[in-house]
Amino acid sequence: MDETHATEAPTDVAAPVRRSVLVCGVVQGVGFRPTVYRLAKEEALAGFIGNDTDGVTIEVEGPLSRVEAFLARLRTEAPPLSRIDSIVVSEAAVTGETGFRIVASEVLGRVSTGIPADAATCPDCLRELLDPSDRRYRYAFLNCTNCGPRFTITRRIPYDRPQTSMARFPMCPACQAEYDDPLNRRFHAQPNACWDCGPRVSLVGAEGAEIAVDDPVTAAIDRLLAGEIMAIKGIGGFHLSVDATNEAAVMRLRQRKHRYGKPLAVMVKDMAAARELCLLTAEEEALLLTPARPIVLARMREGNGIAEDVAPGLPWLGVFLPYAPLQHLLFADERVRALVMTSANLSEEPIAIDNEEARTRLGGIADAFLMHDREILQRCDDSVAAVVDGAPQLVRRARGFVPLGVELPLDAPPLLAVGGHLKNVFALARGRRVYQSQHLGDLENLTGLEFFKESLDHLMRTFEIQPQTVVHDLHPGYLSTEWAKEWAQERGLGLIAVQHHHAHVAGCMAEHGLQGPVIGLLLDGTGYGTDGKIWGGEVLVCRLDGFERFAHLEYVPMPGSTAAIREPWRMALGHLHAAGFDIEPEPVRKLLGATEQESRVLTRMMERGINSPLTSSLGRLFDAAAAVVLGRRTVDYEAQAAIEMEGIAVDQPYEEAAYSMELAGGDWAARDPMKIGTGPLWRGLLKDLGDGVRKPRIAARFHAGVAAGFVQAAVKARAVTGIGQVAMSGGCMHNRRLARLLRTGLEAEGFEVFQHAQVSPGDGGLSYGQAAVAAAILAKQR
Ligand SMILES: [Zn+2]
Numbered sequence: 001m002d003e004t005h006a007t008e009a010p011t012d013v014a015a016p017v018r019r020s021v022l023v024c025g026v027v028q029g030v031g032f033r034p035t036v037y038r039l040a041k042e043e044a045l046a047g048f049i050g051n052d053t054d055g056v057t058i059e060v061e062g063p064l065s066r067v068e069a070f071l072a073r074l075r076t077e078a079p080p081l082s083r084i085d086s087i088v089v090s091e092a093a094v095t096g097e098t099g100f101r102i103v104a105s106e107v108l109g110r111v112s113t114g115i116p117a118d119a120a121t122c123p124d125c126l127r128e129l130l131d132p133s134d135r136r137y138r139y140a141f142l143n144c145t146n147c148g149p150r151f152t153i154t155r156r157i158p159y160d161r162p163q164t165s166m167a168r169f170p171m172c173p174a175c176q177a178e179y180d181d182p183l184n185r186r187f188h189a190q191p192n193a194c195w196d197c198g199p200r201v202s203l204v205g206a207e208g209a210e211i212a213v214d215d216p217v218t219a220a221i222d223r224l225l226a227g228e229i230m231a232i233k234g235i236g237g238f239h240l241s242v243d244a245t246n247e248a249a250v251m252r253l254r255q256r257k258h259r260y261g262k263p264l265a266v267m268v269k270d271m272a273a274a275r276e277l278c279l280l281t282a283e284e285e286a287l288l289l290t291p292a293r294p295i296v297l298a299r300m301r302e303g304n305g306i307a308e309d310v311a312p313g314l315p316w317l318g319v320f321l322p323y324a325p326l327q328h329l330l331f332a333d334e335r336v337r338a339l340v341m342t343s344a345n346l347s348e349e350p351i352a353i354d355n356e357e358a359r360t361r362l363g364g365i366a367d368a369f370l371m372h373d374r375e376i377l378q379r380c381d382d383s384v385a386a387v388v389d390g391a392p393q394l395v396r397r398a399r400g401f402v403p404l405g406v407e408l409p410l411d412a413p414p415l416l417a418v419g420g421h422l423k424n425v426f427a428l429a430r431g432r433r434v435y436q437s438q439h440l441g442d443l444e445n446l447t448g449l450e451f452f453k454e455s456l457d458h459l460m461r462t463f464e465i466q467p468q469t470v471v472h473d474l475h476p477g478y479l480s481t482e483w484a485k486e487w488a489q490e491r492g493l494g495l496i497a498v499q500h501h502h503a504h505v506a507g508c509m510a511e512h513g514l515q516g517p518v519i520g521l522l523l524d525g526t527g528y529g530t531d532g533k534i535w536g537g538e539v540l541v542c543r544l545d546g547f548e549r550f551a552h553l554e555y556v557p558m559p560g561s562t563a564a565i566r567e568p569w570r571m572a573l574g575h576l577h578a579a580g581f582d583i584e585p586e587p588v589r590k591l592l593g594a595t596e597q598e599s600r601v602l603t604r605m606m607e608r609g610i611n612s613p614l615t616s617s618l619g620r621l622f623d624a625a626a627a628v629v630l631g632r633r634t635v636d637y638e639a640q641a642a643i644e645m646e647g648i649a650v651d652q653p654y655e656e657a658a659y660s661m662e663l664a665g666g667d668w669a670a671r672d673p674m675k676i677g678t679g680p681l682w683r684g685l686l687k688d689l690g691d692g693v694r695k696p697r698i699a700a701r702f703h704a705g706v707a708a709g710f711v712q713a714a715v716k717a718r719a720v721t722g723i724g725q726v727a728m729s730g731g732c733m734h735n736r737r738l739a740r741l742l743r744t745g746l747e748a749e750g751f752e753v754f755q756h757a758q759v760s761p762g763d764g765g766l767s768y769g770q771a772a773v774a775a776a777i778l779a780k781q782r
């Protein structure tokens with residue numbers, strides 16, 4: 001050993017050091033400060049913690065070994081609802097202070113901006129709820145730092161009680177003591193409440209008068225079991241509820257709500273009850289139990305006792321578990337087995353949240369209301385998820401996820417992306433974060449637009465983002481496009497239009513940190529193309545900031561335009577006509593239930609190009625196939641025909657022989673896209689039908705054919721571009737069979753395949769992709 005070492009002063013292990021620690025992520029309103037307080041006390045460290053603009057700031061002082069132990073435990077013992085994105089540690093000067101404090105945000109001179117997502121009742125609170133000796137026994141609004149409403153009860157930042165709808169309920173001394181004690185589970189739990197000081201549940205009749213009963217919850221259960229329709233106030237809005245095992249009650253709900261066909265979600269007590277209804281995989285069970293408690297679309301068990309009309313003609317059921325104490329109380333009654341819990345709205349209108357609004361809008365639907373006096377300040381539907389090809393996928397990203405951010409692979413200046421038309425979700429971006437709004441429904445009318453504006457105001461306030469640029473869909477006729485242009489003009493902001501399918505693929509790329517180029521497989525219903533036609537079956541060569549069209553499904557006419565979306569038999573005639581079949585002879589008409597006159601009129605329309613826009617949509621190809629195979633003449637909800645085609649094939653092997661598609665034409669150097677033709681596919685399908693092949697088998701062959709056609713097109717794209725990465729997106733990626741066939745087919749060809757994980761592949765994810773494209777375009781300009 002070198003002598004110089006011996007002359008150094010030995011390190012004094014007990015000499016104090018001080019470290020400043022900045023923790024970013026979801027760390028506010030989730031019990032992070034009390035956890036840090038407890039850890040610091042246990043390690044006998046001095047210092048403080050306070051909320052900061054983008055996270056929490058901690059300073060700790062003590063022996064180095066203790067400080068290091070604290071930093072290690074910070075990661076491993078973080079509270080369940082928190083998510084640590086980064087921890088930055090820097091050295092600070094030792095101050096000699098003693099004791100550890102939790103300081104108010106003002107002390108740090110910065111505003112905290114975080115509002116956490118709503119979270120399901122935690123096991124500790126559930127135990128108290130059902131414990132007769134607890135002071136909160138059967139109290140429907142109990143919560144703690146590990147659970148409870150957040151986003152939906154908050155008016156503005158910072159997330160403190162006076163800014164929430166709990167402001168009008170002053171805490172009693174017992175609740176206040178919990179709130180002030182850093183070692184209590186309810187330390188700074190903003191919605192903390194009890195029987196003595198908090199909100200109350202009431203039973204209200206259809207005419208709006210309160211019904212005097214001893215226990216409104218038990219009275220509501222009695223009514224549900226008698227077959228009545230109850231409107232039940234939840235976390236993000238009202239639910240309409242009926243006994244899910246009562247066929248007549250379910251039918252009455254459908255009639256009153258004017259909602260036929262579209263499946264209804266069912267809530268059950270716990271996992272054991274969910275297993276009685278559905279065949280659940282481990283991934284599906286994990287998804288059901290996440291704090292967001294989404295509706296999970298899972299395979300239904302035969303003879304599970306659920307009314308036929310809950311999910312007519314489908315092999316899946318949307319099932320979910322209670323997430324609010326009031327819901328747990330309903331299921332604590334042993335008589336309650338399964339309840340339909342569907343958003344309380346008419347068709348695609350926003351969900352009702354206000355007591356008065358609910359009484360007027362739902363008075364004609366509900367027989368009675370189970371209400372309470374805590375206001376919901378943000379509408380938020382239940383989230384919907386499914387396990388697709390072994391991985392969780394969000395169909396609808398709402399309660400429990402909003403307003404959590406999703407990462408971008410590059411910095412964005414403050415911007416607003418307004419999304420699309422159906423299933424609208426907008427997004428605000430700043431830096432590397434994109435904050436998507438809750439699911440807002442279809443942006444077709446003023447009610448939808450009002451909800452959009454109300455929600456935008458709220459999120460802009462919440463995150464203090466003032467957009468400099470507004471991003472919209474290329475479609476000139478979308479209400480969202482018109483609104484974006486007007487809003488940007490009034491404020492003198494920049495505008496960027498993004499092609500619908502470029503945004504879809506860019507979203508998938510950005511989620512995986514890719515900037516391209518990649519081969520984008522885009523399988524969707526509707527999107528406005530750069531040539532003014534309706535796209536939706538596309539092979540794109542994509543970068544975040546731009547794309548080229550390599551191939552697409554051959555254009556076919558949509559006779560009757562949007563009528564062809566509501567009436568798949570029209571699409572079938574369009575497809576068969578384009579594939580060269582004579583659609584007027586009797587056998588074809590009989591297949592589609594079309595009259596002689598209908599097929600004659602449609603033929604003329606298509607031949608003369610009257611009201612028959614051209615489309616390359618895969619969604620419309622699915623519609624056409626469902627019309628031919630299943631005789632599906634009209635649809636009650638979007639994508640119904642495609643969902644039924646997938647449904648009928650559910651038990652078929654994946655190895656089923658594929659119908660073929662033909663690739664033709666195209667000149668990549670001249671940017672002339674290749675065409676994916678469906679003639680051979682239709683010939684194969686019609687032959688099988690004629691030969692009496694079973695319909696599930698035909699549906700499986702159809703899926704296999706579509707997947708094989710797009711895999712072949714990707715192989716062609718790789719041959720000329722050398723690109724080996726494929727990103728898949730679009731609404732058709734919700735189709736489990738198609739997603740799996742595509743992934744396995746592409747991997748067998750040696751591709752690296754990327755799919756959505758945090759945002760929806762459908763139009764609900766569009767605004768995230770729009771933000772990614774705009775960020776890349778703006779970065780290039782700088
Ligand atoms: Zn709790």
Ligand SMILES: [Zn+2]
Pocket residue numbers: 171172173174175176193194195196197198
């Ligand atoms: Zn209290």
Ligand SMILES: [Zn+2]
Pocket residue numbers: 500504524525526527730731762763
């Ligand atoms: Zn789309």
